[in-house]
Structures are given as structure tokens and as C-alpha cells.
């Protein structure tokens with residue numbers, strides 16, 4: 001007899017529980033932001049639908065209570081008239097339920113996974129070798145598709161080891177605490193792939209955690225033996241080290257040599273194997289010519305991961321590859337300039353040409369470029385001043401943060417969750433918007449057209465139904481909760497992404513969505529519900545790393561570290577849409593040790609290629 005299934009529609013035309021998919025499908029198909037799933041028991045399905053109703057009201061209360069403009073709330077909105085103490089009490093009660101329901105949700109809404117292009121043959125070959133179990137380091141200039149390849153690797157692991165990729169934390173806990181002994185150890189699901197990055201923001205971008213949190217090393221400053229002893233005291237962390245099959249570390253350029261060696265030592269000790277990292281497969285990605293490790297002393301004297309004593313044992317020369325094809329920029333001259341700038345060089349004729357880019361670029365749709373600056377303080381001041389200058393009403397959207405569990409198994413409180421989200425994501429705790437504001441999207445949309453870095457202007461504030469009545473659709477992302485139908489969300493006119501897709505300008509409504517800071521088990525440590533926009537008149541170069549900006553204005557006046565000029569300029573897609581002020585030859589800086597090391601890598605690759613050609617052409621008749 002086939003198993004019974006109940007179809008629960010939380011958000012759709014008529015929310016409820018349906019006995020067959022055809023009925024449920026009618027409620028969700030084509031419905032923006034529809035949320036549904038199936039259950040084996042009717043009670044569970046009903047409970048999930050009810051929990052959804054509570055969640056969606058709880059989710060918007062904090063936003064409503066802090067909106068400065070009444071105009072945002074429609075007349076039927078009763079919550080807005082409740083006394084604030086009553087709202088606070090209701091919020092507290094409902095929050096507990098929200099957290100409970102939140103934990104049940106499988107977080108497959110990874111914002112990083114949008115429609116990526118097919119891999120090039122070089123990307124495919126690296127993917128093949130990694131899936132074959134080899135340790136690997138792939139690098140390449142900005143825009144050569146490192147992030148695209150990384151997402152493909154994560155996807156391939158997930159498809160191959162489906163059930164085991166994330167593992168079941170609760171099952172592990174039970175097993176480790178002596179419950180659940182009916183199962184053999186080999187039957188308990190376990191983690192297979194560690195997805196990490198050197199910084200929280202890079203971790204969020206690939207749907208992973210920080211390397212520090214995965215490894216359970218805190219700041220990583222203790223001696224290696226002490227770190228090892230601390231790790232084995234925490235069963236969850238120790239088991240993670242022992243049972244992970246492969247570990248991804250993105251933005252490896254920001255990990256220093258000492259930390260790399262410490263981690264390699266811990267790998268051997270915890271996994272009781274003398275193989276590098278104790279046999280854990282290591283997959284590294286990053287560009288040493290971009291931003292260097294954050295060091296306590298002078299940034300110019302930092303040590304890089306490739307300086308580590310264990311580096312060559314972990315990654316032999318033949319397992320390091322530089323991606324060669326630049327996809328972000330299409331103009332040959334721009335690609336060549338960037339390539340030499342990456343190495344700290346610039347030709348005389350290019351200096352003159354780059355100085356000439358100080359002009360103002362006029363754009364047909366009137367949407368301004370994003371400004372990139374080295375320092376946080378100047379960014380905040382510019383955005384605040386530009387917003388103040390607009391005489392349209394101000395609308396403030398407060399984030400709703402939900403605490404989760406840390407990698408070590410501790411529950412965060414709400415202020416810790418907010419702290420973690422502020423540190424590890426770019427999503428604002430409070431977002432003030434006005435019609436006329438220049439904004440940037442901070443997540444990838446599922447259509448693959450609007451991406452992290454797409455910019456546009458706020459043109460209006462509308463509820464979802466008002467927007468739909470005007471043929472303006474919500475962005476195609478994962479909302480976490482259904483967008484509150486009573487709130488007037490910003491309508492944004494995004495610039496045409498000709499370079500990415502050949503599409504024309506898009507006017508869309510951007511409601512509240514969600515972002516997770518994940519713990520090492522792939523579960524949320526903290527979740528923020530907020531509109532995924534930031535003000536974009538100014539942005540730090542640091543935060544722009546990894547982004548593609550169609551229109552960009554860069555001021556190099558206060559550049560202070562190697563790689564900064566290169567990171568900033570390589571965000572642009574063409575020289576026509578780049579405005580560059582305060583450019584001078586000495587602002588182009590690359591770290592001398594990175595230059596030397598990279599030369600050796602290229603030399604090695606050249607020799608390998610020559611050998612391959614030689615062998616291919618040789619008449620080897622054995």
C-alpha cells in the first residue's frame with residue numbers, strides 16, 4: 001500500500017491541508033512566495049500550517065513597531081495600534097514558537113545558489129579531480145569563476161553524499177550521550193563535507209560557517225597542543241574533525257601560515273593519522289593577490305598560508321591550479337591591465353588612460369554608480385549625508401533576528417544572535433530607505449538575473465497586492481516567512497544587467513527575506529529576517545570583495561594595503577562604466593612574496609603543460 005501523504009500549504013491562495021498534491025498545487029503554483037511541504041500525518045501538517053500563521057505575525061511585529069512612517073501600514077493593520085508593552089509580551093511568547101518552528105525548517109534556501117553558468121572545461125577538470133578525492137588549491141584573478149566553481153563542488157558533494165553531507169546533529173548527540181545505542185555507529189548519519197571560509201561574510205556567501213567555528217578553535221591564538229586538548233574535550237567538535245570527509249576553505253588568502261600549520265597539526269592529532277590533516281581531504285580556494293590576512297602587526301609583514309611548513313605536504317604543486325579565463329570583464333585591454341595590476345605593475349600608457357577615467361559617467365536610466373572607498377567611516381558618512389539630502393518620507397525597517405545554536409552546541413541569546421549577524425553578514429540591523437535612495441541587493445535571487453551586487457533606485461513603497469495590481473512582481477527568492485501582506489515594501493528599479501543576462505531594467509518589490517549564519521553542522525546559529533538591501537552610494541572595498549558591479553565609482557585617495565586597488569577596480573565590468581578618481585602609479589601595490597610565489601606556481605604549471613604536450617605528441621610504443 002502506498003504511504004499516505006498530506007500536503008500542507010502555509011502560504012498560498014487558500015492555506016490549509018490537502019489530501020492530494022493536485023489540490024495543493026492549485027494553491028501554490030504561480031503564487032509569489034508560496035510555502036508548502038508534505039507530511040506523513042495529518043496532525044503534523046495542520047500543526048505546521050498553524051505555526052506558520054503565528055510565525056508570520058511574529059516576524060513583522062518588530063519591523064512595524066519601529067517604522068517611522070505610518071504610511072507603511074495599511075488601514076486594516078491592527079498590530080500598529082496595540083500598545084507597545086502588549087506587542088512586546090506577545091512577541092516574547094511567539095518568539096519561542098518561531099524558534100521551534102525555525103529549527104524544523106531545512107535550510108536549503110542557500111542564497112548563494114542561483115542560476116550559475118555551465119562550467120568551463122578547466123573548471124570541470126578541477127571539479128573532477130576534487131570529486132576523485134584529491135587535495136586541491138584553485139586560484140585565479142578576480143572574475144575567473146572561483147566562486148562559481150566552489151558552488152558547483154558543494155552541489156556535487158551534496159548530490160553524491162546526500163544524506164551524509166549535513167548529518168543529523170540530534171542523532172549524533174543522542175548517540176554520543178549513550179542514548180540511541182540500538183544503532184550501530186556506522187548507521188548514524190555523520191558530517192561529510194565541511195563548508196567554511198576565512199571570514200564570516202565569505203562563509204555566508206557559500207552557505208557555510210567560518211573556519212574558526214568549524215574547527216572549534218575560538219580565535220586560534222592558543223598553542224596547537226592546547227587547541228587540540230580543547231577540541232577533544234568537546235565531543236561534537238572532535239567528532240566533526242574525525243568524521244568529516246572533505247573540508248572546503250574559501251578565501252584562503254586571509255588565513256595566515258601559523259594558523260594553517262596549527263589546523264594541520266590538529267587534523268593529524270584528532271584523526272590519529274600521520275597523513276596531512278590526518279587524511280581529511282582539503283579543498284582551498286582564493287586569490288593571494290586580493291586582500292591579505294588580518295594581522296596584529298603591520299599588514300605588510302603578514303605571513304600567507306602558502307608560507308606554512310605543511311602547505312606543500314597538504315597541496316603538492318601539481319594540485320594547485322590557476323583559473324585562466326576571466327569572465328567578469330570582456331574587453332581585452334581591461335583584462336590585461338587588471339592582470340598586470342594584480343602583480344603590482346602598470347604600463348605607462350595605461351596610467352594615462354586610467355587617470356582619464358576621473359570623468360563623471362552619465363547613465364541613460366539615471367541610476368548612479370556604487371562608490372567604493374577604503375574606510376568604513378567615510379562610507380557611513382556619505383550614505384547618511386546622501387539619504388538626508390532626499391526630501392521624500394523616511395521608512396525604517398528593523399531586522400527580526402532569531403537566535404540558534406553555536407557549533408559547540410550552545411544556544412545563543414538574542415543579543416548574541418544580533419552580534420553574530422552584524423559581524424558575519426552585510427544585511428543591516430536597521431534599514432532606512434527613502435524613494436530616490438540608491439540601493440544594492442545583498443543576496444542572489446533565484447532568477448540568476450538579480451544578483452548579490454545588483455544596484456537600483458527605490459521608486460516607491462507598496463504592499464505585495466498593490467504591487468501586483470501594478471504588474472510589479474516580488475523578487476524571486478526564498479522569503480523564510482511569507483512577506484507580510486500589510487507592509488509597504490520598497491519597490492526598486494534595478495539597472496539592466498546587459499552583461500549578465502541581456503535583460504532589460506527590472507522593477508520589482510523587495511520584501512523581507514532571510515539570511516542564516518550557519519554553525520559548523522550546517523544549522524542556523526542566527527537568522528535575520530530583513531529586506532536584503534543596503535544603501536549603495538558608498539561601500540567599503542572590503543565588503544565589495546567577490547561582487548560584480550556594473551556601474552562603479554572608485555576613490556583611491558586613502559588606499560592603505562596591498563591588493564586594495566586591484567580588488568576595487570576588478571569589481572567593474574568595463575572601462576566605460578568605471579569612474580576612477582585619485583589614481584596614481586604608487587596606489588597599485590602587490591605583496592612581493594605573493595609575486596614570487598605565484599611566479600613559481602606559474603613556472604611549475606608551464607613545465608607540467610610542456611610535459612603533457614611532449615607525452616601527447618611522443619610516439620610511445622611500449
Ligand SMILES: Nc1ncnc2c1ncn2[C@@H]1O[C@H](COP(=O)(O)OP(=O)(O)OP(=O)(O)O)[C@@H](O)[C@H]1O
Pocket residue numbers: 116117118119120123140141142143144145146147148149287327328545546547548570
Ligand atoms: N564558466 C563560466 N561561464 C560563464 N560565466 C562564468 C563562468 N564562471 C564564472 N562566470 C561568471 O563570471 C563572473 C565572476 O565569477 P565569480 O564570482 O565566480 O569569480 P571569482 O573568481 O570568484 O571572482 P572574485 O575573485 O572577484 O570573487 C560571474 O558573473 C560568473 O557568473
